Amino acid sequence: MNIVYFGTPAFSVPSLRALIEAGHSVKAVVTKPELGRRAVPSPIKTLAEAMSLRVIQPHSVRTPEFIHEIRDCAPDVIVVTAYGKILPAGLLKLPPLGCINVHASVLPKYRGAAPIQRAIMAGERETGVTTMLMDEGVDTGAVFLTKTADIGEGDTAIELTKRLAALGAELLIETLRGIEQGTLKAVAQESAPSYAPPINKEDCRILWLRPAREIVNLIRGLCPVPCAFTFINGQRVKILKGVVSKLPNEDHRPGDVVKKDHDGLLIAAADGLVSIEELQPEGKRPMSFRQYLSGRVNAKEEILRVD
Known part of the structure; x- marks a missing residue:
């Protein structure tokens, strides 16, 4: 043809x-x-x-x-x-x-x-x-x-x-x-449709009031571009990899930092915890959370605020 x-x-x-x-x-x-x-x-x-x-x-x-x-x-x-x-x-x-x-x-x-x-x-x-x-x-x-x-x-x-x-x-x-x-003919669509509109900036922001699984799905669906993002201590940070944690959410509020160490950053969602394993601060390359901590002064004492 x-x-x-x-x-x-x-x-x-x-x-x-x-x-x-x-x-x-x-x-x-x-x-x-x-x-x-x-x-x-x-x-x-x-x-x-x-x-x-x-x-x-x-x-x-x-x-x-x-x-x-x-x-x-x-x-x-x-x-x-x-x-x-x-x-x-x-x-x-x-x-x-x-x-x-x-x-x-x-x-x-x-x-x-x-x-x-x-x-x-x-x-x-x-x-x-x-x-x-x-x-x-x-x-x-x-x-x-x-x-x-x-x-x-x-x-x-x-x-x-x-x-x-x-x-x-x-x-x-x-x-x-x-x-x-001549063996193939197109057939009209019949069942109810659903839609996939373009991704906009607001789609990419993580809302910690959402369930943990929804947040992880958002991170997966937007990786590697345009990337889901959140703010850590006021800095916009892209989130490249996150998983639903098996640890229980012990009455933490959505967005609370439950734990931060070289294994990852644990953040409370509506019904559980999300472990952030890979991220990218603005103007920097992608990195593990371990690398992110290593690059911050007084990382152990620093209080991280996520929103």
Whole structure:
């Protein structure tokens, strides 16, 4: 097939590589432009250039000039994997076989921009990947195929993203094969949907009034970016790893520092304790709590306040 591929983050990389390895002709790769003085190429741009593929980086996908540029590529199908922008009707209707999206959830659950993070944050034990025929809604198109994947108790967003990206690449090739052979038809979504809106700053702040398990799920779901955070003695600190402690909460108030030593920082939540094992103070590298204590003057005597 002739394909134009839309993608941006690391999640997009395995699917593009799989298309090339399967013998499809990728006429162009569309990715978001770099922004800012220290901007770096997206993972998908880096791979595309390494494969000597044509790269297009429009500031808008809605201009007649861009749509004409894609039409000139004569794609049989457009494949979209975590591109980061909504495609207009003019693009959706352009390829004869339509636009296929690889989405990191079992639709209609977790429609939207952050399905992996939101699934972990919600304490889900299972998720998956869906290929769908795109329409003008947000992840509302008819479904081709789905595959499920377990979410481990300790999985972080980066670990789950890698697994789902590999699963999505396999599912994409299987989907294209079924379309080519005429054995696969998209089926409308039927059950009640749930949503995965973009992560904002307020989503990332740890509220110690929440249950301990919810706080740990938040930390896992936002690791390594943008990261859950709290304030320790007024300093904003990212929390990279935390676990629910087996020790009982002996009537401590949420946010109380119950214990601090080289084994970790124990903080009271609504119904238990959370042990903070890895963190990152502003302007510094990630470190264990042991390293954090070692870098503070009078660490043993210092009273830590968390809020």
